[in-house]
Amino acid sequence: MIFLYAFLVGGLICAFGQFLADRFKLTPGHIVCLFVVIGAALDVFALYDRLVNFAGAGAQLPIMSFGHSVMHGAMEAAETKGILGIAGGMFTLTTVGITSAILFAFLTALFFKPKS
């Protein structure tokens, strides 16, 4: 069942992004930044957690989950270190994603020829 929910939720988020692109003439960059902010905002009252529980990868793959995990790491560190933890724990959960993205991007750029 979670496979169906992943398909539906992930698809709906993408359709919403496409609607914003068509209706307000936004570039992909604008939409991605907006989605990151929305993801962080939805975590204030732990709403995005419910979506992750409900849809699994359908909620973890959209870029909203990047803002969500930034918030999550910050709150986790804030529990022990207070306000300083918000700045300190921000990237604890997203490090693996960012590191692998940089690593793979660098290696790909090194070994492939640009197509244009």
Add this chain to the structure above:
Amino acid sequence: MKTNQYTRVIKKHEAKPSYFKNMATAFFFGGLVCLIGQSFLWLYVHLFNVAEETAPTYMLVTLILIASVLTGLGLYDQFGQVSKAGGFVLITGFANSLTASALEGKSEGIVQGIATQMFKLAGAVIVFAVLSGFFFGLLRYFLVQLGIAPALDHQTVTFLMEVVR
């Protein structure tokens, strides 16, 4: 007066974006990628015995790798054109923008080209993630102190129990 008329005429003949068709395309391809991600999650938990808490991270890394290689082969651009928003809203789009910018700068060398230009598009995402994470984090921190917002739930991995079932 004349320019006013002109803009009105232009507006009448402007091609209207077909909202429904574009949204359906984005829905289908975005959902498909999420389905693939969920399948990887299932595969890692059931066949490779990865711990349930770390399986999502492995899944994200796998899709980032796939998106990077597809960008290197020049296939992700085609996917992005076909799938509309399904190509850039997901984390694969983030990996694609990093790799595409790095490839673009390759002719200028490793330091000045690949490394410097890698974050040309994706840097904005990081900036907004930090800004929103800090301000919303501050907000949630004080709301938790006041007892309005819920404290952090450490059981966010419970969704994987459903995968196992």
